[in-house]
Amino acid sequence: MKLLSADRPEPSAWRTYRIDPAQRLRVEEYQGRIGLEDLRSVAEAVVEAPSWSRGHHALIDFSAAHLDLTANDVLRLSLLLRQEDYRTDGWLVFAVGDSSFFGTVRMLGPWARNTDRSRIFRTRQEAETWLELNADQIPPGFGSGFSDAYQPVIHTAG
Numbered sequence: 001m002k003l004l005s006a007d008r009p010e011p012s013a014w015r016t017y018r019i020d021p022a023q024r025l026r027v028e029e030y031q032g033r034i035g036l037e038d039l040r041s042v043a044e045a046v047v048e049a050p051s052w053s054r055g056h057h058a059l060i061d062f063s064a065a066h067l068d069l070t071a072n073d074v075l076r077l078s079l080l081l082r083q084e085d086y087r088t089d090g091w092l093v094f095a096v097g098d099s100s101f102f103g104t105v106r107m108l109g110p111w112a113r114n115t116d117r118s119r120i121f122r123t124r125q126e127a128e129t130w131l132e133l134n135a136d137q138i139p140p141g142f143g144s145g146f147s148d149a150y151q152p153v154i155h156t157a158g
Contacts (some may be wrong), residue, residue, distance in 0.1 A: 019051040026058050030065035036073040057090035063097035078111030093131045095124040
């Protein structure tokens, strides 16, 4: 696990990530006030990590975070995530505890062209459960080579 120090003086703000190649998974966790530079620094650190792969799934936990992002910041982050070096072909599963940030995270999908591979949940547990059920399914995805007729089997908990 790699802990990244916050650029802000707020002591409760932090961000961290870990990559588990055996599970083909990266987990990002955020707490406190999180802005564009925080998200950008984690994205840059992840792609520089030797264990990172485009084929990994991602669990991004914002459940303890206060997202301090404008619509313009979300657009900038989306454009970064669309670049070849940062693009992932796996599932992008988000845990967003605050209803007001749900829409912010939802904006990432269309702008980053990953709506068909993104899922947003209210809790980390819901996100983990869904990912466990669907980790073996190949997500569709922009540029994945699948036709429009390809429809993966998506499992739901419960």
